[in-house]
Amino acid sequence: MTTRSEMASLDPPPVPSFDRQAPSRLIEALLVRVSLLALTWWVLVGGTDGWGFGCVAVVAIAALSLRLTPPARCRPRLRHVPGFLLFFLFQSLLAGGDVGRRTISPRLPLRPAILHLPLTLPPGPPTWLLMLVVSLLPGTLSTSLGGRTLELHCLDHGLQVKDAVVEVERRIARLFGCPPAPGDDG
Numbered sequence: 001m002t003t004r005s006e007m008a009s010l011d012p013p014p015v016p017s018f019d020r021q022a023p024s025r026l027i028e029a030l031l032v033r034v035s036l037l038a039l040t041w042w043v044l045v046g047g048t049d050g051w052g053f054g055c056v057a058v059v060a061i062a063a064l065s066l067r068l069t070p071p072a073r074c075r076p077r078l079r080h081v082p083g084f085l086l087f088f089l090f091q092s093l094l095a096g097g098d099v100g101r102r103t104i105s106p107r108l109p110l111r112p113a114i115l116h117l118p119l120t121l122p123p124g125p126p127t128w129l130l131m132l133v134v135s136l137l138p139g140t141l142s143t144s145l146g147g148r149t150l151e152l153h154c155l156d157h158g159l160q161v162k163d164a165v166v167e168v169e170r171r172i173a174r175l176f177g178c179p180p181a182p183g184d185d186g
Helices: 004-010 023-045 051-068 078-104 125-134 161-176
Strands: 113-118 140-146 149-154
Touching: 023 051, 078 161, 113 161, 125 140, 125 149, 125 161, 140 161, 149 161
Parallel strands: none
Antiparallel strands: 113 149, 140 149
16 A cells, blocks of 8 residues: 555656746746747748747747746856856867877776766756756766756766866856755755
């Protein structure tokens, strides 16, 4: 017989709802999304033809996008973008050099491992950006995100992967102006 606590653990995670967001943030997000989608429609159609269907499609898709990906609680701060881009470029060059060195090395120094690293960034765009950027660190590839834990494949478990991920998290938190996710001590 299934207990009540076991049944609760089988429930799907809650879907983000509109009532949890500030109404002004939802309206702003809706206007931005409608504007971007309308611009995309205009470029695809090449003029004013088809706007009857286009308006309905743009509003419906914008509303659906709000349901599936609600507005982020924190946004990128433009003054931190140049520093982050420099960091990103430097890390990309290091990663390319590392892969090149491993490719031409006669000993092919590979000691692969799967790491499970807890995250402190809030869910949403900051975490998504982390997963993308971490994949460009030397010898790493983010493979999945389970709850607040990132699964990461690395070519060499001797690399300081955890320290590198913590540094990327710190830089992304600064870029977005994000506090740690609820429940995190750091």
